[in-house]
Amino acid sequence: MISDKLTSGLTDKLTQEQVEGVRRLVEQAQNVVILTHMSPDGDAMGSALALYWWLQTSKDAQVIVPNAFPDFFDWMPGADRILICENDVPKAQQCINDADLIICADFNEPKRIGQLGQMALEATCPKILIDHHLFPSDFADVTISYSDSPSASELVYRMLYQLGVKDLSLEMATCIYTGMMTDTGNFAFNSNHAEMYLIVAQLVALGVDKDAVYNHIFNAHTEGRMRLVGYCLNNKMRIFPERHAALIYVSGKELYRFNFKTGDAEGIVNMPMQIKNVYYSVFMREDKVAEWEKERANGSKTKIKISMRSQGDRPVNTFCHDIYNGGGHKNASGGEYYGTLTEAVNLFLQNYEKYFLQD
Numbered sequence: 016m017i018s019d020k021l022t023s024g025l026t027d028k029l030t031q032e033q034v035e036g037v038r039r040l041v042e043q044a045q046n047v048v049i050l051t052h053m054s055p056d057g058d059a060m061g062s063a064l065a066l067y068w069w070l071q072t073s074k075d076a077q078v079i080v081p082n083a084f085p086d087f088f089d090w091m092p093g094a095d096r097i098l099i100c101e102n103d104v105p106k107a108q109q110c111i112n113d114a115d116l117i118i119c120a121d122f123n124e125p126k127r128i129g130q131l132g133q134m135a136l137e138a139t140c141p142k143i144l145i146d147h148h149l150f151p152s153d154f155a156d157v158t159i160s161y162s163d164s165p166s167a168s169e170l171v172y173r174m175l176y177q178l179g180v181k182d183l184s185l186e187m188a189t190c191i192y193t194g195m196m197t198d199t200g201n202f203a204f205n206s207n208h209a210e211m212y213l214i215v216a217q218l219v220a221l222g223v224d225k226d227a228v229y230n231h232i233f234n235a236h237t238e239g240r241m242r243l244v245g246y247c248l249n250n251k252m253r254i255f256p257e258r259h260a261a262l263i264y265v266s267g268k269e270l271y272r273f274n275f276k277t278g279d280a281e282g283i284v285n286m287p288m289q290i291k292n293v294y295y296s297v298f299m300r301e302d303k304v305a306e307w308e309k310e311r312a313n314g315s316k317t318k319i320k321i322s323m324r325s326q327g328d329r330p331v332n333t334f335c336h337d338i339y340n341g342g343g344h345k346n347a348s349g350g351e352y353y354g355t356l357t358e359a360v361n362l363f364l365q366n367y368e369k370y371f372l373q374d
C-alpha cells in the first residue's frame with residue numbers, strides 16, 4: 016500500500032491531462048504490450064517490468080524487448096516472461112497485432128528500437144510513451160516525457176502515485192527501485208533530487224531489499240568482464256590531458272578473448288572519470304551488424320557502438336549527434352558508426368578538439 020505518510024512530500028509531476036489520458040487508455044485496453052529499448056539496461060527493464068506487474072492483475076500484458084538483456088537482470092521479477100523480439104520476430108509481430116494498447120518505456124523514438132519500433136509505428140492501437148530522454152518523437156497518444164527525470168522508472172512510480180494506485184506490489188517496487196538505482200549509478204549522478212529519496216524510502220518501506228538489488232547488479236559480473244575491465248584500463252585507455260578526455264576502444268577480436276557477453280561493457284565508459292581532471296570519457300566497441308540493420312549498414316559488416324560521458328557543463332550529445340548519428344543526455348550520450356573501428360577512432364581524433372572544452 017502506498018502510505019500517505021511517506022509520500023506526502025511528493026509533488027505532482029505529471030499533468031492532469033497525462034494522468035487522465037493514461038487512465039482512459041488503460042481502462043479501455045485488455046491486451047497491453049510494453050516495449051523498451053535496445054540492449055536493455057536496468058531502467059529499461061525496471062520501468063517495463065513495473066508496468067507489467069501493474070497491468071497483469073487485470074489484463075493480458077507482455078513485455079517485448081528488441082534484443083537480449085544481460086544475465087545480471089535474470090533475477091528481476093518477471094524477467095523470465097519477457098519476449099525477446101530478435102529471437103522470435105513472428106511472435107513479436109503477433110503480439111503487436113493483437114495489442115489494443117502499446118506502452119513505450121525509456122526510449123524517445125521508435126526508430127531507436129529497430130524492427131520492433133517499426134512494428135509499433137505501424138500498429139493502429141493507441142500508444143503511451145513514458146520516458147526521460149530529450150526530444151521525444153511525436154508518435155504517442157499520451158506522451159509523458161520529462162528529460163529532467165533521472166529515470167523512466169521514477170516516472171512510472173509518479174504515474175502510479177498520481178493515478179492513485181493503492182497496491183504497489185513488492186515486484187513493482189523492486190523493479191522501480193532497480194531502474195532508479197541503475198540510471199543514477201547507485202545514486203552517484205543525476206541524484207540531487209530530494210523527492211527521489213522520498214520515493215526510495217517508500218520503496219524500502221514496501222520491502223525492497225536495496226542491498227540485495229545492489230549485489231544482484233553490481234557484484235554479479237563474470238570473470239571475463241572483470242578481466243576485460245583490467246585490459247581496457249591498462250592496455251587500451253588513452254588520455255588527452257589538454258582536453259581532460261579519455262578514450263578506450265576495443266575490437267570484436269579483443270572482446271572475444273574475454274568471452275564477451277551482452278552487458279559486459281556496461282559501465283566501463285564511466286571508469287576513466289575516476290581520474291582527477293578527466294571530465295570526458297569515450298568508449299567504443301566493435302559489434303556485428305544485425306540482420307534487420309543490413310540496409311542501414313550500407314555493406315559494412317561491422318558497426319561501432321560509441322558511448323560518451325562527461326561531467327558538469329560539458330555536453331557530449333552534440334558530438335554524438337553530429338559525428339556518430341546519435342544523441343542522448345548532456346552528460347551521457349551515444350551513437351553508432353557503420354564501418355571499421357579505425358574509421359570511428361579517426362573521426363574522434365579529427366573532432367574531439369572541436370567538441371571538448373579546454374577547461
Ligand code: 5GP
Nearest residue numbers: 148322323341342343344347348349350351
Ligand atoms: P549508453 O552509452 O549507455 O549506450 O547510452 C547512454 C545514452 O545515450 C542513452 O541513454 C541514450 O540517451 C543515448 N544513446 C546511446 N546510443 C544512442 C544512439 O545510437 N542514438 C541516440 N540518439 N542516442 C543514443
Ligand code: MN
Nearest residue numbers: 058121167198
Ligand atoms: Mn533510462
